[in-house]
Amino acid sequence: MTKIEWTDQVWNVVTGCTKVSPGCDNCYAETFSERFRGTAGHHFENGFDLTLRPERLTLPLKWRKPRRVFVNSMSDLFHKDIPDDHIARAFAIMALTPQHTYQILTKRHGRMRSLMNSSEFVGEVRRQVDVLQVRLQIEAMGAEKVVAAPGYPGYLVSDYGHVYTIRGSDSCLWCQGSLPAEAEARRRYCSGTCRQKAAYEKKMGRWTEPADTRRRMSPDTGEQGHQRVTLYRDGEVHRELVHRLVLAAFDRAADRGEQGCHIDGDATNNALPNLRWGTQEVNWDDRKRHGNRRSYSKLSEEQSRQIKGRAAAGESRTALAKEFGISDTQVSNIAQGRQWRDIAAAEFQWPLPGVWLGVSVEDQQRADLRIPALVETPAAVRFLSCEPLLGPVDLTRWMPPIAPVPADQAPATWAKWTWPDWVPADVRLRIEEFWTEEWGRSPRHWIRDMHQQGAPPFGATLRMDDGFGPTPPQVLGRYVHCWNNIGRLVLDNDPKREYAYTSFGSRTRAEARGIDWVIAGGESGPGARPMEVEWAADLVRQCQHAETSVFVKQLGSAWARDPKQSAAARHGDTKGSNPDYWPRHLQVREFPQAVAR
Incomplete structure (x- = not known):
């Protein structure tokens, strides 16, 4: 468990990092881990040096109760020195544990965007999912099961993908001497004399069952990784693929044209859980x-x-x-789709619905640098961690307000309302006619309707439906809310018309919103830099106007040490993390809802 207020559990598949911006200067993870550098046998024996922790990858598989999981609180998952396949394995675990919500925070926005938009990386995550599922099934198999190899007397096949030769195949049943190759698997004794001796000994009651001479065979590996063994039957040599032997022994014989498929993509893993019959197209897929x-x-x-x-x-x-x-x-x-057809992704949704991706934003410079990459990254939830908040930050570029003004600040009549120049006169007229004072309506009612209906932000440039119907074309324009879920898109480059009719749903709103959640907090610990309360208050206002969830984590040690905040100090709140002592307008701790993008 953890004391971090916005999560329930930390999961560190890597520890250690390097500094990249002012937000790293007083890194708590570095301070903690460096205390144990050089302590033999300690988890942080190497201090804050970057260290992969593969033994921790499967921990979430043991957590049955759903929880929010902060991934890599002691590092950055997208650090340049972390191999892609290690990151892919972490995402595979996230895919296999959808009961949890994973929160990933990075300062390496470029690598995050690159990997999350890479079809190769997504494919590697899919492969790692298969690898893990197969591995878990193999671990649950228990004792090895060995059966006769169909069609090959004297040979055995196991469900772990091994092929064995037994007495009578390449050694004499009686004396265990070597058989000549042409006699293997055809007769049980190396010579007529040996056979007669065995029959005589049995007749005289002196027969002893020969010791089990089962021997595991060593397969050859071909260019594409498939393994073959050399088997003998009736004096003839046969080269057989190990995975086909396993499937034939434990599943069924292959139908015409079928191939053996390795589920995890590893052609040397011939354990039964990793195999299935399929066609060449299935293998390609x-x-x-x-x-x-x-x-x-x-x-x-x-x-x-x-x-x-x-x-x-x-x-x-x-x-x-x-x-x-x-x-x-x-x-x-x-x-015709027989080759290179698209693979149905119903069993694997990307982005993963339980994974939230965020970037650290300590000041406006880092906001301008990192947020554009975040909004270009597919994620169920995109969030910002403005902690430590080292200066004021304007997020309206990525979190435009839903309405041009708050409803309580709007005039009571249209005569006092001022339209932006870009809104066409006909659009203004239709809206004013619908929300006319004659029907007891006003600009305030219009603005309240934007919030009640979950409308996209006023003036946001969006690609939306051009008209109505089951499959209307898409058009790009600036959105103006009308009523219910109906709006207009103001077109800039269409010589024939000024606007298009459109409508919206929950997906439109999700696509229009670049940021879904903002965490704000001051720095804690020795040497903590101060955070002005107004910086946090301004972030809260921006989030509320954009209807974006906001979580104020703490006001920081500098605030808590201020003599004016004597109540916090008196109660031992050294980080300023107890909302009871904060101004009321900052006492807000909200969580977002994941959206389909």
């Missing part, structure tokens, strides 16, 4: 899910999309084949 292609593929994913689109538009398939250097048949297969 698995590679695509895992973010890689056949090593001999001539096409990129973008080229395959071009071929499919151009073929659908009527272009000659022969011409397309010549242009892209492939066969007519391949063009037909791509056009």
